[in-house]
Amino acid sequence: MEARFLGIPELVEAPHVAVVVDVMRAFTVAALAFAQGAEKIVLAESPEEALALKARSPDWVALKDGPPVPGFDTVNSPGMLRSVDLRGRTVVQKTTAGTVGALAVKEASLVLCASFLVAEATARLLRTRARDGVTFVVTGEDGRADEDLACAEYIALRADGAETDPAEFLRRAAESRAAYELAHGVRQGVHPDDIALCLELDRCPFAMVAALEGSLMVLRPHPVPPPAGEASP
Structure with missing residues (x-):
């Protein structure tokens, strides 16, 4: 599988398959x-759009980067999210990098959103759906964020079926600039468990597929069973 690794500013046209x-x-x-049971996630283009969607559907859960803001239910923190009841609910998410990257490739035939938690399921899906290659969008730091690049490179290797030790990729993420900023109070809206949660490899047995539903970019879980004879993570 041919893999390209691009930052958001380098996206000049919609790829066929994007991660x-x-x-x-x-x-x-x-x-x-x-x-935690969320049904779908709407990727908002701006905080204003997120709040407008929340106003139309008050039972939706709106979250964004940074400190708590009136109108939003919570912040973009995995540790803080644990206290929110999401069963059967819709989440509206607006972040400074991830949602921007997904919206930048919304015209692609297949858009997957990924982190270490869904790495293996994402790789399995790519094995069947990305025979002509895939573009990995490294969203942080204009494509230079080592935690995102490490995850992308790991998924690419697994998509090719390579037996790959994840330790070095997880180490790079743990020592990244983003991890430092989360650990040292540079970023706001942070829970002490956030870094550890971000480094949980293959916690979830699904990939995450984003697609246009009307005018909205909507992210949904996509179960990916392990190959026959292989146990789920």
């Missing part, structure tokens, strides 16, 4: 939201 990676923290949060 949008945001480890710290958008698509870790998304994976945990689905694990």
Whole structure:
């Protein structure tokens, strides 16, 4: 499988298959939201759109990066998300990198959103759906975020069927600039467990597929069974 690794500014045309990676923290949060029973996640283009969607559907759960803001139910923190009842609910998510990256490739034939939590399921889906290659969108730091690049490279290797030790990729993520900023109070809206939660490899047995539903980009879980004879993670 041919793999390209691009930052958001480098996307000049819609790829055929795109994997949008945001480890710290958008698509870790998304994976945990689905694990907690969320039905779907609407990826908002702006905080104003997120609040407008929330106003039309008050039972939806709206979240964004940064500190708590009136109108939003919670923030883009996997640790804080654990206290929110998401069973059967719709989440509206707006972040500075992950949702921007997904919206940038919304015209692609297949858009997957990924973090370490869904790495193996994402790789399995790519094995069947990305025979002509895949573009990995490294959302953080204009494509330079090592936690996102490490995750993307790991998924690409697994999609090719390579037996790959994840330890080095997880180490790079743990030592990334984003992890430092989360640990040292540079970013707001952070729970002490956020970094550890972002490094939980293959916690979830599903990939996450984003597609246009009307005018909205909607993310949904896509179960990916393990090959016959292989146990789920």
